[in-house]
Amino acid sequence: MDAGTRIELALERAIAHATDEAAPPKLAEAVRHALFSGGARVRPRLALAVAAACGGGDSQAAEGVAVALEMLHGASLVHDDMPCFDDAATRRGKPSVHAVFGAPIALLAGDALIVLAFETLVKGSAGSPELIAPLMAAVTRGVGMPFGIVAGQAWESEPNPPAERYRCAKTGALFVAATTAGAIAGGGDPRAWRALGHCLGEAYQVADDLLDAVSAASECDKPVGRDAALGRPSAVTELGLGGAVRRLGTLVEDAVASIPACAGDTELKELVRMQAVRLAPKRLLESVAA
């Protein structure tokens, strides 16, 4: 089974009971809307790929990690789109959760996804209870305080956020959670996999800054130019367009170089390079190369 199908099936299994007929119908629909509206599943794919590269280990635990990461990412998007934050009416070309279900249900759907993420993470490790504590430590570090995505969002409410720490928390932390928790589930040493998550997280952020800065709304499917409008730190404002594209290239090469020797390192290096090509907006690469 390919990784994409495996992730979709694992997500469906994980929310089946939570969204069954006992649940409040709007909340159940909102959770489904948040999870199944065309995400690229970047973080769960990364976690599964690292687990496989480490030798496989406990595949149920790896799926639990993959689902938990996608739910936590989804929760952060739902809350981030709400009127009190970005007030974004669309996400991935579809109406955002609060636009369809209202702010109260959006708020609760995010909360429910966070709870369900940890529930799924722990259930996934039923066969390897010794993995639960290290997996929880890796994942909560990526989402909570003081270093995770919640902290990353909160830096946006501070007058002078420390640029590096803000960037790491906002995007990098969940990528590091994906590589380290993937490694734990796969039987590897999580410390050897931090650098990969860190580089990919920053690469992803730079790619997102590029997309935000230059794409037309028709090309990318979320409201654009928000970083500049909201005065947020961005690789494009810092380095210029060409500089940001070069930075993206360097980060991807650093990511590949950081992959430790392991059973599946060749395949993983290939995969990282392939995924990286999809990160940068095509027209931009052409215009910078021209």
Next chain:
Amino acid sequence: MDAGTRIELALERAIAHATDEAAPPKLAEAVRHALFSGGARVRPRLALAVAAACGGGDSQAAEGVAVALEMLHGASLVHDDMPCFDDAATRRGKPSVHAVFGAPIALLAGDALIVLAFETLVKGSAGSPELIAPLMAAVTRGVGMPFGIVAGQAWESEPNPPAERYRCAKTGALFVAATTAGAIAGGGDPRAWRALGHCLGEAYQVADDLLDAVSAASECDKPVGRDAALGRPSAVTELGLGGAVRRLGTLVEDAVASIPACAGDTELKELVRMQAVRLAPKRLLESVAA
């Protein structure tokens, strides 16, 4: 050490790293504000009391449960007070989190508390890893979907919420989590402790409905009369004032009667009766008795 001191110290320990100087200052302050603004610690006290009655078991695990429950309860209050829900400017006589820090930080503080709750729950069971899965199951059932407080809140967005299921989810579920998780940490059988949580949760809800219906704003420290204003189900609208007071008495007696035979059942029965007296607004009891 008395239970109150034990809970405050455990809460302080649990948030120390999360709110240290690496964290965004406003978020850290908001989390502190949410946790240390005079809550009665009803749920963590209940969990510790049940664990003790069961024989003690793993006291670190019991403290992890206590802290997790208080954090999850705190998160639900912070989100519930937000403008898109109750829009409450005060909580326990103090400004609510969003009133002090703004809606974005309030939203994130709630999210951070949920993450930290599960982090603390798992860390607390480091010495008894076999407890983690059952503890997580008990606690997530109390807060998540389809039966927990998140679902309870979401029923308020449905046209005809099923009264019993709404009531159980909104308040009862977290009390059941307190008794069942407390029992697990104390080495007891969680199934024997569901009824106690259920009765106390409903008693607490009836007491809250009474308070909402009759208290003057100076007597209770949150905005009152909201149930009627928002058309929410309430024991007072259903049963009248006298009926609701009688219902409260019956529920407390049912709670006491439900306590299974165990090492500390006598002390626990006494404690439940003592706490129950504090639930109902005094003037109301006098006026109904008169």
